[in-house]
Amino acid sequence: MESKVNIRVGSRPRSFTGILDGVFRLLRSQLWVVWMVCTVFLGLGSFFLYFSIYRGDSIIGSSLYGPPDPFDLVMMMLSMLVYGLCYLFLAPLVTASVTGITLRQVKEGRRTALKEAFHLIGTFGGRVLGTLLLKWLLILACVAVSVLILLVSGLLMGSATGEWAVSMGTVAILGGVLGFGLLTFLTVRFYLAVPVILEEGSAYWEALKRSWRLTYLSFWRTFGLMVVLGLVLYVFNLIPSVLLPALFVPAGFFLPQGAVTFAHLILSLLVAAFEALAYAPGGILAAILYLERRARKEGADLAEEADRLRRKLV
Numbered sequence: 001m002e003s004k005v006n007i008r009v010g011s012r013p014r015s016f017t018g019i020l021d022g023v024f025r026l027l028r029s030q031l032w033v034v035w036m037v038c039t040v041f042l043g044l045g046s047f048f049l050y051f052s053i054y055r056g057d058s059i060i061g062s063s064l065y066g067p068p069d070p071f072d073l074v075m076m077m078l079s080m081l082v083y084g085l086c087y088l089f090l091a092p093l094v095t096a097s098v099t100g101i102t103l104r105q106v107k108e109g110r111r112t113a114l115k116e117a118f119h120l121i122g123t124f125g126g127r128v129l130g131t132l133l134l135k136w137l138l139i140l141a142c143v144a145v146s147v148l149i150l151l152v153s154g155l156l157m158g159s160a161t162g163e164w165a166v167s168m169g170t171v172a173i174l175g176g177v178l179g180f181g182l183l184t185f186l187t188v189r190f191y192l193a194v195p196v197i198l199e200e201g202s203a204y205w206e207a208l209k210r211s212w213r214l215t216y217l218s219f220w221r222t223f224g225l226m227v228v229l230g231l232v233l234y235v236f237n238l239i240p241s242v243l244l245p246a247l248f249v250p251a252g253f254f255l256p257q258g259a260v261t262f263a264h265l266i267l268s269l270l271v272a273a274f275e276a277l278a279y280a281p282g283g284i285l286a287a288i289l290y291l292e293r294r295a296r297k298e299g300a301d302l303a304e305e306a307d308r309l310r311r312k313l314v
Contacts, residue, residue: 019225019292023284030101032087035115037097037121038276045086046272048079051264089129092194098283099194106291108310118216120198129201131193134204139186146182147175188223189215194283195290207281214293222289229285233278240274280297 027034052075084309100120101112112120154171161167190213202210215222 016225018203019285019288020229022288023229023281026105026284026288027281030105030111032282033112033117034098034101034174035273035277037093037117039279040272041090041094042086043269043272043275045079045083045090046275047268048270049083051268052076052079054129063289083139084124092132093125094279095132095283095286096124096198097121097314098280099287100124100198102287103195103198103286108286124198127197128194129208135186135190135193135208138208138235139183139190142186143179144181146178150175150178182308184223188226189216189218191222191226191286192293195287199290214290214297216292216297221292223287225285226282229281233281237275237278240271263269 027091050067071157097117101117104110104112154167157171159168189212192214193207196207196210196214200207200210
């Protein structure tokens with residue numbers, strides 16, 4: 001079934017509101033498929049984490065009922081480990097699928113079936129995972145080297161002046177600012193690596209270099225869109241993670257233990273599903289920005305290419 005969503009990408013840059021409107025319109029047009037992909041790959045870790053938190057005798061809830069059970073402490077640590085591993089190794093697979101869905105929607109004007117969405121993961125998931133792991137290793141290495149240089153400078157300054165507190169305090173402030181700035185800068189410059197992999201077939205170092213070139217002279221615009229989208233998604237996440245537990249707490253005092261456990265199970269499922277969906281707009285934004293940067297920077301006639309692909313499909 002052909003989608004009614006039509007997001008044209010031309011040589012003129014779209015406004016912030018136009019880009020964000022396109023992100024959420026695309027998400028709405030493919031909501032079921034995107035939500036299923038996100039929930040399958042990211043929902044498990046979130047479910048275990050929130051279920052261990054929401055249990056009546058968990059670490060947080062134990063402050064009301066007594067000291068925490070050691071078993072709950074172990075389960076809490078394991079759930080945090082599963083949560084971290086899911087977002088480290090499975091989130092790139094979700095990004096590959098969501099980005100592919102967006103590129104197909106914008107260029108070919110048609111929706112992606114659920115089977116095709118999982119097929120995108122099988123086709124591009126390995127390269128996307130390897131590229132994103134390489135990206136984060138490179139970013140962490142750059143930040144670590146910069147902070148290490150500042151640390152050595154602080155040690156030399158402290159040994160020369162004898163004022164260790166002032167020297168190390170200055171180094172800590174400068175290191176924090178430099179590390180955060182470098183982390184932000186490299187994250188933005190490598191933001192388009194996944195669309196490059198799906199659209200051009202490049203991977204690993206070549207995809208990172210290509211993203212670096214595409215984001216040239218558009219750093220602040222890309223950074224601003226990422227920040228605004230992040231704030232919108234943060235507010236969206238507050239609904240299930242704060243509002244639902246707040247509504248449940250008064251009812252928990254009047255329910256039997258079995259009903260409370262079942263309610264925690266349902267609550268964890270809802271929060272995990274909403275949190276998983278909030279991961280998708282980042283991949284959609286990257287795909288839209290990639291197509292816009294190609295059209296603006298390289299003069300690619302994407303409308304003509306989309307018409308050619310439609311004729312080929314027909």
